[in-house]
Amino acid sequence: MDEEQIAAIRALPKVELHLHLEGAAPPDFIRRLAREKSVRVDHIFRPDGSYDYGxxxxxxxxxxxxxxxxxxxxxxxxxxxxxxxxxxASGVIYTESFLSPDFCGGGDLGAWREYLAAIREAADEAERDLGITMRGIVTCIRHFGPDRAKRAALCAAETAGDWLTGFGMAGDENRGHQKDFAWSFDMAREAELNLTTHAGEWRGAREVREAVRDLRVARIGHGVRAIEDPEVVDILVEKGIVLEVCPGSNVTLGVYPRIAAHPVDKLRRKGVKLTISTDDPPFFHTSMADEYEALAHAFGWTEEVFEDIAVTAAEAAFCDEATRAGIRKRLERP
Incomplete structure (x- = not known):
């Protein structure tokens, strides 16, 4: 694939459905804010200024x-x-970001409303100035446990609407089970929120099966290890469950050794609906344009493949139909 083709792929309009707001914080932003507040966080950075973790x-x-x-x-x-x-700057025209009441006010509903209002106001200004539309998905944090998840679900249910449109779960997949959080997901469902959960990144295909069965989600964050069980792949295809795939994240964290070994292409060819996202881009030294380029090199994906993936993301987005129609229009070729 030549440089002109890659440049065209990088320039495509993109839809991102799996982005953690705090995890997308540029390191310079966190360092600058820490200095303003006299908070010491030098230990979380490498000498080159990037985030430092194992x-x-x-x-x-x-x-x-x-x-x-x-x-x-x-x-x-x-x-x-x-x-x-x-x-x-990476060509994203629509993004859904995970927001946690645990981090925004400690799970207190009143404080959460204030944080949410500030986030939404900034998002509205960015839409006006930059042409990027954002919607929010509340996430409970799995390793904080089911009781705190209930508080997050209450915050989500009380602020559900045209901007806060989803509920999900992030955190350490190796703690507890999907079914432990069914109460919180039931509350969110009753509030007419769309549902997603992280699964199938660390524990394997069984975790994906349990997420679909026990939480009845429409989308799954990551989900890539479903490839290890043909029956689970069939479940995803039959139910139309959409995977929020983050290849660069999976490689950097060691789920797979390199992009070429990632199962995203196999899953796509088997008929699984999937989208591409960055997860926590500065932690993984990536962007949406970088993800597109890496996949083009690894699998020979053309502009048409990426356009199809963007349309899938638009159809799977947790937004109202008017917003979806606007995304579709912006994805159309000139």
Missing amino acids: DFVHFLTVYEAATSVLKSPEDYARLTRAVLEESA
Whole structure:
């Protein structure tokens, strides 16, 4: 694939459905905010200024240390603007970001409303200035346990609407079981929120099966290890479950050794609906344009393949139909 083809692929309009707001914080942004607040977080950075972590559990620790610098609704407004500027520069026209009441007000509903209002105001300004549309998905944190998840679900249910449109679960997949969080997902479902959950990144195909069975989600974050069980792949295809695939994240964290070994192409060829996202882009030294380029090199994916994936993402987006129609229009070739 020549440079002209790669440039055209990088320039395509993109739809991202799996982005953690705090995890997308540029390191410079966190360092600058830490200096303003006299908070010491030097230990989470490498000499070159990037985030410093080892395995997945250490990554979660560093993630939460970086998040601890964000202490007010105004901090989150500034973060939202910084993240959306990065996304828009990579060609993203629509993004869904995971937001956690645990980090935004400690699970208190009143505080959560203030944080959410600040995030939404910043997102609206970015849409006006940068042309990127954002919607929010509340996530409970799996390793914080089911009881705290219930508080997150209450925050989600009480603020559900045209902007806060989904509920999901992030965190350490090796802690507990999907079914432990069924109460929270049932509450979110009753509030007419769309559902997703992280599964099939670490525990394998069985975790994907349990996510579909026990939480009845429409999408799954990652889900790539479904490839290890043909029956689970068939379940995804039959039910039309959409995977939020983050190849660069999976490689950097060691789920797969390199992009060429990633099962995203096999899953696509087997008929699984999937989308491409960055997860926590500065942690994994990636962007949506970088993800597209890496996949083009690894699998020979053409502009048409990426356009089809973007359309799949638009159809799977947790937004109202008017917003979806606008995304579709912007994805059309001139």
